[in-house]
Amino acid sequence: MKTTASTIPFKEIKADVLIVPVFEGDSPQAGILAELNAATGGQVALAFERGEISPKRDRWTLLDSRGGISAARLLVYGAGSSAGIGPVSVQRLAGAAARIADQKAASSAAIFLSSVLSTVEFAQAAAEGATLGVLTPDFYVTKDDDAPHRLEEFAVASNSLSEGSLSEAVERGALMAEATNFARELGFAPSNDMTPSELARRAEEMASREGLQYEALGEDRMKQMGMGALLAVSRGSQEPARLIVLRYESGDRGVGAAVPAGKSDRELIALIGKGITFDSGGISIKPALNMEEMKYDMGGGAAVIGAMQILARLRPNARVLGLVPASENLPSGRAFKPGDVIRSLSGKTIEVANTDAEGRLVLCDAITYAIEQGATMLVDAATLTGAVVVALGEVRAAVMGNDDELIKSLVAAGERSGERVWPLPMDKEYVDLIKSDIADIRNAGNRTGGSITAGWFLRHFVGETPWAHLDIAGTAWTEREKPYIAKGATGFGTRLLANFVIERARSKN
Numbered sequence: 001m002k003t004t005a006s007t008i009p010f011k012e013i014k015a016d017v018l019i020v021p022v023f024e025g026d027s028p029q030a031g032i033l034a035e036l037n038a039a040t041g042g043q044v045a046l047a048f049e050r051g052e053i054s055p056k057r058d059r060w061t062l063l064d065s066r067g068g069i070s071a072a073r074l075l076v077y078g079a080g081s082s083a084g085i086g087p088v089s090v091q092r093l094a095g096a097a098a099r100i101a102d103q104k105a106a107s108s109a110a111i112f113l114s115s116v117l118s119t120v121e122f123a124q125a126a127a128e129g130a131t132l133g134v135l136t137p138d139f140y141v142t143k144d145d146d147a148p149h150r151l152e153e154f155a156v157a158s159n160s161l162s163e164g165s166l167s168e169a170v171e172r173g174a175l176m177a178e179a180t181n182f183a184r185e186l187g188f189a190p191s192n193d194m195t196p197s198e199l200a201r202r203a204e205e206m207a208s209r210e211g212l213q214y215e216a217l218g219e220d221r222m223k224q225m226g227m228g229a230l231l232a233v234s235r236g237s238q239e240p241a242r243l244i245v246l247r248y249e250s251g252d253r254g255v256g257a258a259v260p261a262g263k264s265d266r267e268l269i270a271l272i273g274k275g276i277t278f279d280s281g282g283i284s285i286k287p288a289l290n291m292e293e294m295k296y297d298m299g300g301g302a303a304v305i306g307a308m309q310i311l312a313r314l315r316p317n318a319r320v321l322g323l324v325p326a327s328e329n330l331p332s333g334r335a336f337k338p339g340d341v342i343r344s345l346s347g348k349t350i351e352v353a354n355t356d357a358e359g360r361l362v363l364c365d366a367i368t369y370a371i372e373q374g375a376t377m378l379v380d381a382a383t384l385t386g387a388v389v390v391a392l393g394e395v396r397a398a399v400m401g402n403d404d405e406l407i408k409s410l411v412a413a414g415e416r417s418g419e420r421v422w423p424l425p426m427d428k429e430y431v432d433l434i435k436s437d438i439a440d441i442r443n444a445g446n447r448t449g450g451s452i453t454a455g456w457f458l459r460h461f462v463g464e465t466p467w468a469h470l471d472i473a474g475t476a477w478t479e480r481e482k483p484y485i486a487k488g489a490t491g492f493g494t495r496l497l498a499n500f501v502i503e504r505a506r507s508k509n
């Protein structure tokens with residue numbers, strides 16, 4: 001879908017559907033509704049009287065404009081109270097309305113931002129929400145020639161913002177959502193397609209298109225280096241593992257800032273995403289119910305790849321390493337087993353209590369690799385524990401770490417991007433649960449505090465480097481369709497990670 005900005009008078013907007021949000025307290029006798037009412041021969045007031053138009057959230061009606069305006073149809077969409085309006089509610093409003101326009105066979109739609117909605121922040125949110133809203137995960141459905149056409153063009157319209165600032169906001173919103181949709185696409189793809197090598201290929205394709213450095217380590221390299229934890233997870237599978245490495249570096253170092261080649265005094269942020277393309281649990285096999293969803297166990301990796309695309313396009317002043325340890329987790333005669341002791345890249349030995357706690361194993365080697373590569377700050381995103389789904393559901397991801405400032409800035413970036421996170425505590429007492437009698441550490445505790453013991457496991461590998469961990473197991477996938485988004489992969493973390501880097505770059509300059 002093409003997303004554009006429009007500043008022409010709203011009556012002249014040419015679109016199959018003109019989306020008009022209606023708030024509590026709006027009346028057909030005032031503002032844009034009054035103008036539309038006059039232009040459509042009193043239709044708007046009539047629909048109000050009948051109760052067909054309602055400001056209640058997610059109530060909507062579609063009216064024919066009868067030639068009174070340039071748009072063919074009017075979608076009057078209930079936006080609730082304008083008091084608590086924020087970027088997240090605007091994203092959802094635009095997403096839901098765009099989905100309706102799409103389902104009603106419109107090929108073009110425009111959302112008109114009047115009064116409180118007419119800000120650059122909301123223009124970005126509208127473009128973002130609409131782009132996310134129209135993604136339909138029918139990638140594998142056979143094309144039907146008789147199917148109604150889909151939404152191809154979406155305009156964000158305002159009669160009070162300047163052309164320049166409106167287009168910039170719309171472009172930014174579309175770019176954020178396109179990268180998120182890219183991550184969602186990777187998450188929706190079944191594991192017979194989305195293998196570790198295919199994930200690497202998709203990352204490479206993106207990197208060469210967007211101008212990022214790309215490299216992928218294969219299993220031979222991993223063996224040479226000693227990545228015993230990542231390799232242990234991969235052993236049971238016929239599909240070879242990959243460690244995907246993406247690099248972003250802004251060119252401009254400023255005046256007089258020459259640094260010898262290969263060295264840098266600038267910080268290097270590593271974004272690390274769990275890339276398990278299918279998690280059966282391995283020998284500690286999962287129950288069959290919903291196991292098919294474990295194709296999205298590379299959601300953290302997808303978010304990192306998506307975030308790197310955003311950085312490549314917006315070019316903040318930063319150096320970023322994007323790492324995705326990618327593997328399958330399957331049982332077989334070669335698979336790693338409960339009780340095995342493995343040696344990680346860091347040299348630390350790990351007793352495998354449960355082969356289903358595989359995410360932390362692939363991540364710990366990626367963390368050590370990041371530190372070896374000179375990372376001065378680490379942020380990982382992973383669909384790591386079922387426990388976080390129970391604790392926080394689909395609404396917020398958990399954040400943990402060893403640096404309060406870093407955690408705070410991730411919480412703040414989350415509030416702004418709509419991908420919200422909430423801190424979990426990391427008291428020392430929790431570490432006792434993953435002490436091993438035979439090795440340096442165990443990969444699983446008991447049933448209590450599961451998300452926190454997983455966090456503590458990772459913390460053993462980060463040393464003094466500032467680090468934060470996002471457990472996105474609950475937020476990377478939605479069990480039900482929402483008015484504003486299809487059910488399934490959400491791309492959660494894409495915008496959060498990118499915004500985090502962008503805001504950090506801005507605050508440091």
Ligand code: BES
Binds near residue numbers: 281297357387445450
């Ligand atoms: N990928 C799962 C976590 C998960 C669960 C993601 C539900 C999305 C939805 C992870 O690898 C896992 O299996 N974790 C185990 C850890 C346990 C064995 C210590 C879990 O949470 O049960």
Ligand code: MN
Binds near residue numbers: 279281357358
């Ligand atoms: Mn698992």
Ligand code: ZN
Binds near residue numbers: 276356
């Ligand atoms: Zn997993």
